[in-house]
Amino acid sequence: MNTSSRRTKTRLGTAGLYVLLIVLAIVFLLPLFWLVLSSLKTQEEMVNFPPAFFPKVSQFGNYLLALTKIDYLHFLLNTIEVCLIYTLPGILTASIFGYAFARFQVPGKNFLFGIILVLLMIPPVSVLLPEYVFFAKLRLVGSYKIWLLWGIGANPLYIYLLKQFFSYFPRELEEAAIIDGCSRMGILFRIFLPLSKPALVTVFILSFLWVYGDFMAPVIFLSGDNTTLPVAMANGYVVRNGILLVSVLLSGIVIYIIPVLLIFLIGQKYYIRGLLSSSGMKG
């Protein structure tokens, strides 16, 4: 094969690759596009056969109805409250645990760390069952204190993530601080944490988005006015005779996922870093 034919072959290959990738990209974006289109259709268009691709007249009223049919703002605030109740103490305890695992030499440390790795292998949903019995006994069902407890209990994944990050700090840094009279906690709060902004942002994004999207825990532990947006939406858009207002529900979902997608796009770098270091690769 001579050089020029090889070059044309590569160029054709690149063009083909682009076409393939763009087709795949369209396939991946179609569901989101379809969500927006469907949210603009009328209830009749949603059940008619044969289906139409575009809505005849865009029903922006669906969005207004989505915000007023259920107390959207109230449930959104609930959701954000739960997210913060979990995330903020969670970051604090995860960094303390992470610091302890990265630096303290105490007997049984490896055993404890082993437990963390085992915990990473347990499906999180299944833990909800014994926890339900347990929280019911403490009369906590229906209250956001459960999320506070979960936050304080620290997610094993976040401990692991921060521990990995802290391990890369040079020891001289701490030694110098200790000579200057800094306490152990002081080292964590004055030196480690300010230096770990990227890792903290990663943990923040991961845990915030996790609680924001979680459906199972609020279904089990919360009810009525107390619950979070996903549950309220799944329950709320029904008219009296039990018919689901599909396109209104979809409008609600569009509003619900916009902040997620924004956070995700802006913080993509951090998110990917979190994923990679949880898989054991340096992020």
Added chain:
Amino acid sequence: MFLFLNVFPMAYGFYLSLTRFDGISAPQFSGLSNYAKLFSDYRFLNSILSTLKFTVLNIVATIAVSFLLANLLNRDLRGKGVLRSVFFIPYAVPVIATVFIWKTLFNRESGLVSIFLALFNPHFVMNVLVDLPTITLVLMFVWQLGSSMVIFLAGLQTIPKELLDAAYVDGAGSSFIHRKITIPLMSPIILYQVVVGILLSFSVIVQPILLTSSPGAAFTAFLNQQPPFQNYFTIIYAFQQCFTNQSFGYGMAVVWLMFVFMLVLTFAFLRLIKRFVYYEYEQ
């Protein structure tokens, strides 16, 4: 505190699995009878079978597609970053949104899939959601392959370029390069993905329930919904035993036996695959 909140619930769950417990009165110790009963409980055994089927399909499909995508993206292309974001973004969509997007996509009357099917054969009407429930579910997870694609992509970038160039100069074709270089070098990552895939597939609960529950049937009775038997997974059975059937002891036994099953599955897989996995720093 950490142990208390993370390990205690599981241990407590194990204790409960040895009892008869309705969630209200005091648990009565009953030894291993719950476990003995499970082995002749056909609904449990069927659920294990369905979960296993879904797990295999899900893992194979997700890994294959994300490996392919990662390979396509791991080249000098303009707009690579944008494309990567496009494939990554579905991963961020919260579970409730994904489920309703999927319901609308696969809706028999108004779904996009119906439009496509009608293009090929206008008389062919198929309710994919009902007739192929597992496939629908798997497609949903393939759509959300972002994390595994990103991990593969990071892994591919660690392959030294000289290695590929050398093989190329020696006249190796791309299929040869894949078989002999890329896949062996990626094997630890594939292994990781499979192990995580087992974990994730066994925790799938919200999607199968919401996908097939009839619209309007109030989701307050969320856990009473019966997904089609192909998607009736073990974890759903555990939750229904606990909440619908009020037998927490039995439900916990289901969860624990599921763990054992997952462990066996994971180790069996590790044993089987050990010979094929390439580690750079072998002792």
